[in-house]
Amino acid sequence: MSNLPIVDLAVIVIYLLAMIVAGIYFSKKNTTADEFTTAAGKIPAWAVGISLYATFLSSNTFLGVPGKAFGANWNAFVFSLSMPIAAWFAAKYFVPFYRSNTEVSAYTNLEKRFGSWARSYAVICFLLTQIARMGSIFFGISLALQALIGLDMALIMIVVGICIIIYTVLGGMEAVIWTEVVQGILLTIGAIIIIGSLLFKIPGGVGTVVDIGMRDDKFSLGSFALTDFSTTTFWVIFLYGVFINLTNFGMDQNYVQRYHTAPNQVEASKSVWMCVKLYIPISLLFFIIGACLYAYYDVNPQLISTVKEQVAQEKLMDSNILAPADYGDKVLPHYMVTHLPVGVVGLIVSAILAAAMSTISSGMNASATVFTEDIYKRYIKPDANDKQNLRILLWMTGIFGAIGMFAGVAMIGVGSILDAWWTLSGIFAGGMLGLFLLGLISKKTNNSDALIGTIVGICVILWMTFSYLIPPEYAYLQNPLHANMIIVVGTLVIFLVGTISQKIRHKTLQH
Incomplete structure (x- = not known):
């Protein structure tokens, strides 16, 4: 009920x-x-x-x-x-x-x-x-x-x-x-x-x-x-x-x-x-x-006790050491x-x-x-x-x-599966935007330029997303940027690589 x-x-x-x-x-x-x-x-x-x-x-x-x-x-x-x-x-x-x-x-x-x-x-x-x-x-x-x-x-x-x-x-x-x-x-x-x-x-x-x-x-x-x-x-x-x-x-x-x-x-x-x-x-x-x-x-700390106790039970933690970030999403309901x-x-x-x-x-x-x-x-x-x-x-x-x-x-x-999917959707978003901007702005790029740019861009995005799995002894190979920068870098890489590929192809044809 x-x-x-x-x-x-x-x-x-x-x-x-x-x-x-x-x-x-x-x-x-x-x-x-x-x-x-x-x-x-x-x-x-x-x-x-x-x-x-x-x-x-x-x-x-x-x-x-x-x-x-x-x-x-x-x-x-x-x-x-x-x-x-x-x-x-x-x-x-x-x-x-x-x-x-x-x-x-x-x-x-x-x-x-x-x-x-x-x-x-x-x-x-x-x-x-x-x-x-x-x-x-x-x-x-x-x-x-x-x-x-x-x-x-x-x-x-x-x-x-x-x-x-x-x-x-x-x-x-x-x-x-x-x-x-x-x-x-x-x-x-x-x-x-x-x-x-x-x-x-x-x-x-x-x-x-x-x-x-x-x-x-x-x-x-x-x-x-x-x-x-x-x-x-x-x-x-x-x-x-x-x-x-x-x-x-x-x-x-x-x-x-x-x-x-x-x-x-x-x-x-x-x-x-x-x-x-x-x-x-x-x-x-x-x-x-x-x-x-x-x-x-x-102002009324006693009124939040039920929320903190509920979250503490879920997280198997002492409610007295919970930070506001631990139970913030429960407060409005x-x-x-x-x-x-x-x-x-x-x-x-x-x-x-x-x-x-x-x-x-x-x-x-x-x-x-x-x-x-x-x-x-x-x-x-x-x-x-x-x-x-x-x-x-x-x-x-x-x-x-x-x-x-x-x-x-x-x-x-199954929240972990959801989190994993949204990581992958970020990968796709970066690839889609870079490809779109390449087609809209760089008028001379062709099919092969776009394909090269997309492949390189997706490889960079995959590395930035999953490089945290690299063992600590090879930490220098891990992505040093925040996860929110993945779509930024991925989009720019696709656009720039596609554009550079076009220029290299153009110079090669001239010679």
Whole structure:
């Protein structure tokens, strides 16, 4: 049975039903494949921008960022600060590039530039990454809601997953975007409510939070040292953020597909900037929640004892020696259950669900689109008509949703496998971005240049990722950089090696 009062459960059920109703409403408009994948390019820029923002801000952000800020500091906020650079590139280069190419898939251009191997490589990487991403969000949301609601994790995933599949299959991209608009607003309201509740309960309010935060260095963005790239300094996180966000805006079908939903190129570029203008201040809210939680439990240390005891039992440690970083991710759910009034908890849980559902529904639609455009129409049935394409899109949206859901169920209790996969997904992301930038910027590189650059880049990425396994006596062969630098170095290596290969080939031909 659920731990929540009936009022909170009712709020959650109403929210889930509302999402299904939205899918039914938009289903009447999905008569063509173009309507399903791009909403026929009729979504206003502000709605596309909120949709991009909601996709960025997953449930992992809603729950994980406050825990990280509670346990450490605001170093991770530097990731948000890096977004304007990636957004500038997206608005100036990526959006015009994709809008000038009518194909909705982000990967068809790779085949035009470098051959079918490049397109297939990117498609496989994307689909596997999306399945793992959806599975991890299903797993994360069920882990959090189990503590809040008290229901079985698998049951939570199945119920939530069925709701997402229904409204995404029925409503297509238009339902995805408009439900994400609602979800983006809801999760923002949820964050504001939590902050208001905390400030009301902390004696001295904002002043106390600032004083305690300054005392314990909770607002630090990290070291600004320009010579240290082995720890999470400001510059390491900043560079990591730039390259990850370039991958999102430039190579991720979830984002590229939205460029086609806007009426024109100008509106699509506006949506990118709106996403950034929303994400930076609202992501800051979640760091503020972490600082407020830290101040609240600093003032009321006796109230955190149950959380510390629970984590101490899990880690087989003495609760008195636990550091805030050891139990930071447990604090927000604990506060919600024990300190928020009836009804409000249901609203916040709905906000957490909204954060998860927006990312999962985007992944489902994007994965179905990539499968249809890059596999079905490319290899299986090149002469498929629009009706056949739409049928495949509908089926594959549901199938990818089910795969993501069951991937989440399979991840229960096997966190180490999840960690290993995300290490590998970082490898693929570095390879995809480097290959894309090589094709976009270096106009003279050809198939062989790209292949050489990709092979060398992936070898470097593999070494940087797994060199920690090298015995200590050969420590000089280990990667000296922080793990977040892997995508940075890997991307640059692919681009530079491919470019150098082109120049060497050109000089050889001249002689």
